[in-house]
Amino acid sequence: xxxxxxxxxxxxxxxxxxxxxxxxxxxxxxxxxxxxxxxxxxxxxxxxxxxxxxxxxxxxxxxxxxxxxxxxxxxxxxxxxxxxxxxxxxxxxxxxxxxxxxxxxxxxxxxxxxxxxxxxxxxxxxxxxxxxxxxxxxxxxxxxxxxxxxxxxxxxxxxxxxxxxxxxxxxxxxxxxxxxxxxxxxxxxxxxxxxxxxxxx
Numbered sequence: 001x002x003x004x005x006x007x008x009x010x011x012x013x014x015x016x017x018x019x020x021x022x023x024x025x026x027x028x029x030x031x032x033x034x035x036x037x038x039x040x041x042x043x044x045x046x047x048x049x050x051x052x053x054x055x056x057x058x059x060x061x062x063x064x065x066x067x068x069x070x071x072x073x074x075x076x077x078x079x080x081x082x083x084x085x086x087x088x089x090x091x092x093x094x095x096x097x098x099x100x101x102x103x104x105x106x107x108x109x110x111x112x113x114x115x116x117x118x119x120x121x122x123x124x125x126x127x128x129x130x131x132x133x134x135x136x137x138x139x140x141x142x143x144x145x146x147x148x149x150x151x152x153x154x155x156x157x158x159x160x161x162x163x164x165x166x167x168x169x170x171x172x173x174x175x176x177x178x179x180x181x182x183x184x185x186x187x188x189x190x191x192x193x194x195x196x197x198x199x200x201x
Contacts, residue, residue: 068101076137084149093192120144
């Protein structure tokens, strides 16, 4: 069970990213309306706290097994989401979008001659790991969720942290407007998370 201190960190750190239709701008970057932030934050906090308090429950583990198809992947995501204070269903939604929960997933980026590998698609220009480490679910989840946590601390905003994770922190710091494919990427994660929240209880 997580301590009250870590639960407080979850409460402080979560802020939500928008649907494409949101119209509020900050340095050219879309943000959600305040009412949407409050509603969705409340739902994810409730689920995250429940899972942390019942992380060894067979009911909880079986639910996430039904998403990942693998107890090993379920445990890797749960444990590392808890360690890095990342909302539980967000962590699963991120892995779903990045790799479809396939720990051996690989994608080549022709534009900068790099590879994204593993469960959270770690880029080999940002993470120096052995091939075995890239494809190890626990190591990949640890590095990926640690990196997301670092972006959240840097930007203080979940949407901006997601932009940094997918698009690069330097572009976010420069205040550039993300292209549609990046906004669509974030919306897909948002939709997966909503689905998992709906199915959980």
